[in-house]
Amino acid sequence: MFNHILFNLIQVLVVMAFAPLASGVLSRLKEIVQSKRGPSIFQPYRDLWKWFHKDEIVSEDSSWIFRFTPYIVFVTPIFVALLIPVLTKYPLFFAFMGDMIGGGFVLALGGFFATLAAVDTANPYGPMGASRTRMVGFLAEPVFMIVFFTVSFVAGSTIPYIVQEKWVTPLANFFMPSHVLLVLAFLMLILAEGGRIPVDNPSGHFELAMIDESKSLEYSGRGMALMKWGGYMKMFVLLCIFLNVLVTPWGLAGGQTLGAVLLAIPKVLLKIFCFLLVLVVIESSLSKLRLFRIAEFLGAAFITSVAAMIAEVFFP
């Protein structure tokens, strides 16, 4: 019991500590592909440090939502990290609190408040970005539903610890069409939700073209740091769900000892690094879609997920 609480806390610490690193590695890799040197992979940590030591300016026309939001954005990925398998194969102390759908709701809560806060200050760019984020969000929602529906249909459960077992026992299950198609659909979802390139340009500084970034334009100092850190952690948590539950459920700790759990950390990080390489290839070979093409992109994701569902429902 005590062990499980400890492991759960380690899990949260891993998410908090390594999420900025994943972001730094990703941007460094992208810069290398573009024949630049790029910032150090530790740059996100330095940015966070800098923001935490700066003054915070809050518009006096803003309401409590604006001040409250950074904390929600920061805390929701931590909550999700308690629920999902980040390091261990077996459910930990807090895992009973919610399944994958619960985790999805908690993550959506953070997004919801970030949107409200962007509208709150009446900065001209904030509401624009917020409404665009909502557009992407509601187009992504049916795909999420179909993916979760199919996953729960295959595994008979929406609890991630049961789902991850299902895909690899026996190994032939890994090649089920429903599995591969789900992975493809979820990959497109991660690109859309994480604001990655075919949908949104995370390194863009042009306000009119921003989707995700413009929500934190009004923040400064500690609020900015929390928003950014929350964003890194959200991406990290999504990657953990994607890699540990759907794609490669190997390398997680099976034993109950502290050593086994600590040993799982480099394995999980290695998996994430491999996925970041794939992400770099995707981001470097595609261009950003026009706003109204996003509907087609997510339509393709929807079709993929429904194809997975059909393949599963008719051939169990």
Place this chain on the structure above:
Amino acid sequence: MSDTTNQLLDNLNALAAGLFLLTAFGIVAMRQVRGCLNLFIAQSLLLAASAALLGLRHHSEHLYGVAVVNLISKPVIVPWLLRKTSPAEIYTRREIDQVLNIPTALLIALSLTILAYFLGIPLLNAVAPQFRGPNVPIGIAGLLLGAFTLTVRREALPLLIGLLVMENGSFLAGISISRNLPLLVELAIATDGLVIVFIMGVLTRAVQKQIGTTAVGELSNLKETAGPPARETAT
């Protein structure tokens, strides 16, 4: 062969069929001519993979033959023939228009797929249990999606690819229920397909020479206006 290997082969075959379905969707929705052609090549490779896997699963040399013929004729000869016959301008066209917008076309394609499953599942009851793969419904879906591509596209080359997708679909359904398809039949059909590609390519070139475009959807306007066609900029 052991049970686990068989299961693995079945799953791999199902995976090839599932990706086959995905490429058919892609061909319905893709905007670029070149993208359509690439998807078609991928689809033919998946068809060959499915045939090879089924051959391995059921120990049938005929299916290996089908795989080899497919591997040579569609991904290699068809693009080569098209490049030789049809005008080069066609490959640089990016934004080809459709009758329907893309999300609508995709949703209709989706309902066609579900229809194909409802048609295909009863057919499966007629064959022996070990042949009941997803090939038959997905093959029918490929047939329907190819026909759908023929209706919504207005550009010559994607129309041709729609026709070839129909052929691919019927093959995908065929290889799973008839293990002993004579190689002669397969060869004959492949040759037939190549002849169709050749004729269509030449026809496309002729159309382009006549009216200066390959957007054959615009041809329906010709019969309504008495005057000269709107875009008479033949090169």
